[in-house]
Amino acid sequence: MRLKSAAKYFDTCPVYDAYSGNLLFKVQTSTFLESAAEGSTAARRVISIAPNLNIPAHNCILAMDQLWVVGANNPDEWNGSQIRKAYWTKRVTDNFKLLTPGQAALSGTGTPVFGSKQYLKDTPNSVTDAELDPMWDIAISANSTASRGYFLKSANTLYRIRVSYSDLDGFLTCQSDEVDEKVVYASIASTARYNPVTDKYSPTIVTTTAVLLDYYKSYVKTTATGVQPVAGDLTMILAKAAVVVSVGQEITIQESRYKGTWRVLAVTDEHDALNLHIRRV
Numbered sequence: 001m002r003l004k005s006a007a008k009y010f011d012t013c014p015v016y017d018a019y020s021g022n023l024l025f026k027v028q029t030s031t032f033l034e035s036a037a038e039g040s041t042a043a044r045r046v047i048s049i050a051p052n053l054n055i056p057a058h059n060c061i062l063a064m065d066q067l068w069v070v071g072a073n074n075p076d077e078w079n080g081s082q083i084r085k086a087y088w089t090k091r092v093t094d095n096f097k098l099l100t101p102g103q104a105a106l107s108g109t110g111t112p113v114f115g116s117k118q119y120l121k122d123t124p125n126s127v128t129d130a131e132l133d134p135m136w137d138i139a140i141s142a143n144s145t146a147s148r149g150y151f152l153k154s155a156n157t158l159y160r161i162r163v164s165y166s167d168l169d170g171f172l173t174c175q176s177d178e179v180d181e182k183v184v185y186a187s188i189a190s191t192a193r194y195n196p197v198t199d200k201y202s203p204t205i206v207t208t209t210a211v212l213l214d215y216y217k218s219y220v221k222t223t224a225t226g227v228q229p230v231a232g233d234l235t236m237i238l239a240k241a242a243v244v245v246s247v248g249q250e251i252t253i254q255e256s257r258y259k260g261t262w263r264v265l266a267v268t269d270e271h272d273a274l275n276l277h278i279r280r281v
Helices: 003-008 101-105
Strands: 013-017 023-029 044-049 060-063 066-078 081-091 094-099 111-124 132-141 151-154 157-166 171-178 183-189 193-195 200-202 205-214 234-239 250-253 260-270 273-280
Touching (some): 094 101, 101 205
Antiparallel strands (some): 013 060, 023 044, 044 081, 205 234
């Protein structure tokens, strides 16, 4: 019996597609031998499969009654031929929705993506409320499209991706800031229209949803000639499809602790949205 065939005898752990629930194949899994103080290694395993088998393109499986994100693989060989493939996996902590800035502003559905979230550090918020906000490492499938400014949503919590990069172990890691204010309703006066009955120009009020952020989570570089942030300034993300906004316009936030009228100081394009620097009037 060839060693490749003999190795398959120990493939006893059934693996299912995380999205469809269909049985894929059986694998071998590593045992849990030790744990780091923060518990990070408790959420990791190595799985070994036959070389002719392939992990689904979305890189997420169900095994041992738990969901796992699958990373890169390394081959094992014997006598010059590959006999196994070993994959790194991380246990899923959240069922995220991956959102563009515009989708997040409009409370869109986004793209489902499983991820493994781990605390990274606290970041000081010196401009808005002087609090420490958590930042997270979120590992998702390397085949996902997630870039700076995108959002990940889990339950009612939004995470704004500050930077994303491909790890050597085959995951797409998104270093993300946790968002405080989430989605709010905002009213903006659009371009004035002529009313022939009153012989006057009157603005049209557009009410839409938007994501409200601490200013330092805008990820916009401020130049010496630009408007400098001061204490209390915020960032608002508006979908381009919702309304046209220009510098100097006023926006009324209808809820949250920041309820009131704000003026737009700067407008920056961001994917399918507008990134607004706003200040209370």
